Amino acid sequence: MLAAVLHEPQRIRIDELDPPEPAAGQVRVRVRAGGICGSDLSYYFKGKSGDFAVREPFILGHEAAGEIDCVGADVTGLVRGQRVAVNPGLACGTCRFCRMGMPNHCLDMRFMGSASTFPHSQGMFRQFIVVGATQCVPVPESLGFAQASMAEPLAVALHAVKQAGSLVGARVLLVGCGPVGCLLLAVARRAGAHRVVAVDLSGKALQVARSVGADETVNAADADQIARWSAQRGTFDVVIEASGSPAGLDTALRSVRAGGTVMQVGNLPAGQSPVAANLVMSKEIRYMGSFRFANEYAVATDEIASGRIDLSPLMTHSFSLAEANRAFEIAHDRSQSMKVHLSFD
Ligand SMILES: [Zn+2]
Numbered sequence: 001m002l003a004a005v006l007h008e009p010q011r012i013r014i015d016e017l018d019p020p021e022p023a024a025g026q027v028r029v030r031v032r033a034g035g036i037c038g039s040d041l042s043y044y045f046k047g048k049s050g051d052f053a054v055r056e057p058f059i060l061g062h063e064a065a066g067e068i069d070c071v072g073a074d075v076t077g078l079v080r081g082q083r084v085a086v087n088p089g090l091a092c093g094t095c096r097f098c099r100m101g102m103p104n105h106c107l108d109m110r111f112m113g114s115a116s117t118f119p120h121s122q123g124m125f126r127q128f129i130v131v132g133a134t135q136c137v138p139v140p141e142s143l144g145f146a147q148a149s150m151a152e153p154l155a156v157a158l159h160a161v162k163q164a165g166s167l168v169g170a171r172v173l174l175v176g177c178g179p180v181g182c183l184l185l186a187v188a189r190r191a192g193a194h195r196v197v198a199v200d201l202s203g204k205a206l207q208v209a210r211s212v213g214a215d216e217t218v219n220a221a222d223a224d225q226i227a228r229w230s231a232q233r234g235t236f237d238v239v240i241e242a243s244g245s246p247a248g249l250d251t252a253l254r255s256v257r258a259g260g261t262v263m264q265v266g267n268l269p270a271g272q273s274p275v276a277a278n279l280v281m282s283k284e285i286r287y288m289g290s291f292r293f294a295n296e297y298a299v300a301t302d303e304i305a306s307g308r309i310d311l312s313p314l315m316t317h318s319f320s321l322a323e324a325n326r327a328f329e330i331a332h333d334r335s336q337s338m339k340v341h342l343s344f345d
């Protein structure tokens, strides 16, 4: 089978590898589409994502959908040819956090396409993957593979909005309008937000944010506007930080009203981030975080399959596996792309 293997920063090679064999309880999935995520871009361009560095040849990708190719022993309910979205995370089910209902903090999590452990957990940008049967969520035949692969970032957005608490009637600021940011926006709308304002440095991103439901968009370079939001103990009930930049977090802490919530979803650079943290104290900010997702993956596939969340403005480009390097370059260029997919024939 062919696999897109990252050998060094900005150099993916298409290598021929042996297809993996499923063991009991596992299935082999023929991958048909995979989305490039911000963490994939960090690994590709910087050799690391947040605190996790690439230390061996590495197959990226954790957002994918495909068809069941063959099933191992003891697998029921999945048959060859069935169309599935694949949850990249497999929690152990027995550790302290799994027992607390927090599988995203599993002490033995195997999350595909992540360098958080060594050897790395290889990812999904290859023709065949072997996963646990429980990681596969059947989707309707009518749903495109690339759309189905959006279940992963949508699950991230659903988890974050759940963590933030009720948004009913809330004035919400979204900082950072990448693919996850725009999905957060769509989920916040469905969760009853009264008004959602979106901020980003990219005009293209702000345009997509408007098409998925932002009431108002503001360029992050507009320092006067951010100063106005900061005045009189802040403006927004809830600020969702989805830029993963210290500057974005600073905007969030300044713009939230006293007693409001800042939800950190963006993956900040490794190490410490200089921000005006004293505002957490002086404005009594509830500063919270959201990491990946817990049990929202199946709901995310349903939301997509039912058409309740319109993904079309987000899905801007698709490339073949052979064009992987080009796909990463385009995905990195926020002036022209939003979510870029690899498609596998
Ligand atoms: Zn992702």
Ligand SMILES: [Zn+2]
Residues within 6 Å of the ligand: 091, 092, 093, 094, 095, 096, 097, 098, 103, 105, 106, 107, 108, 109
């Ligand atoms: Zn566990």
